[in-house]
Amino acid sequence: MTSDSFAHLTLAFGLLGNAVSFMVFLSPLPTFYKVYKKKSTEGFQSVPYVVGLFSAMLWIYYALLKANAMLLITINSVGCFIQTFYICFFLFYAPKKARIESLKLITMMIVVGFGLIVVLTQFFATGVTRVTIVGWICLVFALCVFIAPLGVLRQVIKTKSVEYMPILLSAALTLNAITWFFYGLLLRDFNIAIPNVLGITFGVLQMILYFVYKNKKPIISDEKVSELKSIETVLEQPKISGKKDQEIIDVVKLSAALVCSIPTVAKINENNEVVDDHMAEKAAAHVPNHTIEVGA
Template sequence: MFRGSFFFFPGESRARGGEIDVSKVTRPPSSFLLPLFGFFSLGAFPPHLTPVMSSATDISSGDGHHLNDSAFVQQAVGWAAVVATLFYFAAPIKDVFGENGIVKTRTNANLATGFPYFASFYNCALWVMYAAGDLPKLMQPLAINILGVSLQLSFLTCYWYYATEKDDLVSCRRAFFGGAFIVVVAFAVCESMHSFKPFGDFAMVMNIIMYYSPLAAFATVVREKSVARMPLAPLVLTLVCSLLWLTYGYMIRDVPIMTPNACGVLLGIAQLSVYAYFSISYGTKRPDDVEANATAEANEQQRLINST
């Protein structure tokens, strides 16, 4: 019987009474991409290598090998987290491809910062690398983060392409190369340790940065006294996703999943508090919109005075 991952490192396998325990057996990190295309179909594995559910998702040996109640709840929470995260990753579609989005207006001026796109992209990339080493236990994180990589890459590309201000271009370059540096370091550490586990540590840190990233717009919110350029949907979904993934991580006893999402719950509450304060105190319109409306009202009043 095979348990755990099927990524192999030399010297880490143990034979036990005719069975092969590969719970700690992994391939080098540099080869993780090769089997990714077969992850979503058990039929892609040879019969003798077909993975079974890990101990975190028990299969009862009764009639038909049905999942027990605990495993069913775990899987339900995991896929609920996947759905919530899908909405989280897709939330910027309106800001990027919508009627008043970056592509249609050919400018990113309606957004305070593109940092969340870069943080989310590298977060997803690191989670793919970590989850790929521990299947089928981490199938849900793997599935959603593969999709997340594609979505976030499209968002950051559009934001960067239509960036015109010098400071904005500098910020994009710093975010891109800073994230790339973290991924390279993660690969180097994993190769030197002959283990996929360090990917989880790096993914954990990047996950916290991703949840924090909407607060990068905080300076703009304070300066303009408006939340118009701080989208609400990602803030709400940060809290929802964090709660679900925290619950899922606790159920499968995975610290790299629990830690960043515990922080995500706190950051989600903080971000929503900031949004609520400024939206109640100053409204949701941009300062230039308020000024334009005030000017229009003043002109209308002057016209009425002149007409009398």
């Protein structure tokens, strides 16, 4: 293969990675549309979006230290803008407690965490050493992000249900990992390539589990069984005559319906989304958050 062909192939994978990553960044939009309609974040969490912003900023810093990673800068710049929009949107509709917790997380990760990385590497490292240190930080952080889907895989096996693991999102994330793996491999940049090996592995496992369990009967947890029994007990209580009694029964039925219909998003992903990141307090003990897939 000639050097020109090699460069064209690298560019092709980089552009494809940009396109797929852009679609993944937009995947939480339905979640935020629900927030807009309800004018409340309810059980949503800002963690996936803050982590996504931190990851994008980290990869931009790494790409700026290198001379041939412009496509990393382009997609992660878009990622920074989109994640910032999500965070601002969340803060606008979040209740006071959730807003304060989000601001604390933003301060810790973006201001303190990223700020220390930049300051320490600028003042205590030079040249190739600086690039190597930042590259290792990106590598370790990306590995941690890619390990997150293990919780989703465990939940699928435990419940025999793929309710919280959409096949289209899993396929998109797998394709995203494949494109960035080959982009990093062609650049001979293993800080980009190695984390995406895990991304490919977990993505393939998710799709395999989806086809294994998609027609299986889900296992209902003990907590949900107890909850359903308690609802049945309330509904079976003697009725008091009058219109008011019927209203009470209607309220109980409505509450039961809401318990079963509150949407949750897996964190790989965010069902991150990102899958992106909405779960009810009752479901939080059974369903892990969605992982945010980084652009590299």
